[in-house]
Amino acid sequence: MQSALIIAALTGVAVLLFYIVVAWKIFSKAGRPGWAIFIPIYNLIVQLQVAKMSPWLVFLYLLGIIPVVGQIFLVVFSIIITVKTGTAFGKGTGFILGMIFLPFIFNPILAFGSSRYQFDDEEEEMIELEVTNA
Numbered sequence: 569m570q571s572a573l574i575i576a577a578l579t580g581v582a583v584l585l586f587y588i589v590v591a592w593k594i595f596s597k598a599g600r601p602g603w604a605i606f607i608p609i610y611n612l613i614v615q616l617q618v619a620k621m622s623p624w625l626v627f628l629y630l631l632g633i634i635p636v637v638g639q640i641f642l643v644v645f646s647i648i649i650t651v652k653t654g655t656a657f658g659k660g661t662g663f664i665l666g667m668i669f670l671p672f673i674f675n676p677i678l679a680f681g682s683s684r685y686q687f688d689d690e691e692e693e694m695i696e697l698e699v700t701n702a
Contacts, residue, residue, distance in 0.1 A: 586676075593679035594618065598656070599687065619652035620688070657683045 592602035595614055604614040613623045628645060632638045647668055654664035657678060666674035 590676050590679045594653075594675070597679070597683075598685040615649060615653075618656060618685075619649045620656050621649065621652055654678070656686060658686050659683065 588605055591605045591611075595604055595618060596602040598618040600614045600618060604611050609626065612626045612629060616623050616625055629642065632642045634641075650667050650671075651664050654667050659667075659678070663674060663678075667678065
């Protein structure tokens with residue numbers, strides 16, 4: 569029994585580390601800081617920025633405290649963020665459906681594949697300025 573708990577704990581840690589690496593790579597591909605994955609609310613803000621949504625929408629996560637309706641809203645909101653993230657990387661409907669229903673397969677493909685983040689002109693200029701100033 570005890571060995572089963574240890575195996576479950578190690579599997580959980582491995583999955584968590586894999587998720588961190590994938591999210592870090594997606595953030596980096598989008599020109600955002602990968603380390604943001606470790607900061608609890610800031611990572612949601614960065615995720616919204618990657619999805620080309622207003623960072624102020626992070627306050628909508630507070631609706632999750634409403635029983636049932638709040639949780640349903642969060643699922644729908646997460647799907648919207650996933651769709652917008654896939655679109656920001658130039659992915660089509662089939663890939664985005666994969667991101668929604670099989671994220672453990674499609675998010676790593678997005679992170680480590682050849683897809684490129686499609687910057688807005690304004691965003692690209694800002695990133696170029698940051699690179700030249702560094």
